[in-house]
Amino acid sequence: MLKTLDVDHINVIFNGERILKDISFSVHKGEMLGIIGPNGAGKSTLLKVILGLITPQEGKVVIKSTNKKPVMGYVPQSRLIDADMPIRAWDFVSLGLPNMIRPWLTGKDRKKVSKIMQETDTIHLAKKPIGKLSGGEKQRVYLAQALARDPDVLLLDESTSNLDPEAQESMTSLVHHLCESRHIGIIFISHDLHLVKKYAHRTLHMTRGHYIIGKTEEIMKDEKELSLCLHPPYSDESITSVDQQINQEIKDERIRTY
């Protein structure tokens, strides 16, 4: 199998606390890697390191790409969209197209957007303003936008967590289908063990400061224990707050640079 992403001995220290400790793994083409772990384990931080939004103190991320420059697609849990400035779903997907210096879209671009919207089952929503869509529809439109750049790796940060179980299942199955048809590497963070068990080829289980990675069946062997480990009856607020702090910092950065 061909490797598409290589994460090499990543260390991230934030405010004197070690969020990620010496993490190494790789993702292959056409493979779905599920990431599970309790709050504060550094799952989102890891994705942000891969995206290049956080620079690790040590280690590096290498992406092998068929494009000139490696391209990553990212679908966050939720997104701030100004309800007063609604644009149509079709336009929203077309925002993600590459070659942005050309001010207009070519016929090829249009075909590509329509094709991606068919692939993600959003073509019937094309003319609707993005603000009027349901949570599940919005997530599929975001996914379509991320695909418009033909990403080598697709990262989903709890993209389905705010959806009802049925929508979660259909979104994850869609992602699984895209992973095979497009032959790209996909990393998805989820709190839903059932979904990870069903769709992830391999699973990365992160706990504070440690991690294990392996075939999903092996990681999921003792599901009861795992479930307890993911949703502990106690909560370690100090570490959770660090994760929140990082998220807040990224949010601040975003607002600051409007």
Place this chain on the structure above:
Amino acid sequence: MFQYDFMQHAFIAGTFVAVMCGAFGVFVMARGLSFISHTFSHIGFSGASFAVFMGWDPLTGLLLFTTVSGLAVGQMGVKIFRRDAAVSVILSLFLGLGILFLFLSNKQTNFATTILFGSVVGISRQNVIEIVIISLILLIVLILSYRVLKFDSFDPAGAHAAGLPVRFISIGFLFVLSILVAEAVQIVGALLVFALLTVPASAARHLTHSVFGMILLSSLFSLIGVWAGLSLSYITNVPVSFYITIIEAIFYFLALIWQTVRLRWTKERTYRAKNI
């Protein structure tokens, strides 16, 4: 009225300023920068007064003050300027400075009225050439950055995730906006640049869901307002900006009414369709 040179000048300059303000206004609204543009125009007033005090061309002072503050805001971050207190302090500080420079320069109050409220007669041939050149440069920048700007303005999180240089885009946009404000102040006056930058775009967003459509409509509204304003001002001798604001406000309320009526109509239709 076109037999007079000054009316020709006002119409040519007004056309360019109106179209640029209408087009950029869509992005100003999408990025939530309306009050920053308001602050820029007050800083511009202060810059124009400073220029008069120094014996320069007002446009030089306008450009100097607005672009420097545009870059400063970009560096410090727009977030500080979202706070009411910061905006009030900066606004009044620069208004005060403007008044000081006017006082020091011993100019007649005529200039103050022109720069605050805009003037039809104040536009020279030189001004027209400057405005046309600046507008064309801004238009080229807008065309080249159109898709990047659209992405970052309408879906900031997506643009960030797609690896666009979001910080550079926002500083660049503030810089371009500050130039546009400096340019527009000469026609509509410092106090009402705000109106041309925000009201046509706000009206347009109620009528269409496509970004390009919004830009076209917004420019059209802004253009009609400026043309009608100039003509009515010529006939009645009331300041241009009064007419511009009233016409833009009418567009806005008509758009609002249109949207409400259309929503009610579609609701009724779906209700009937369900009950048949």
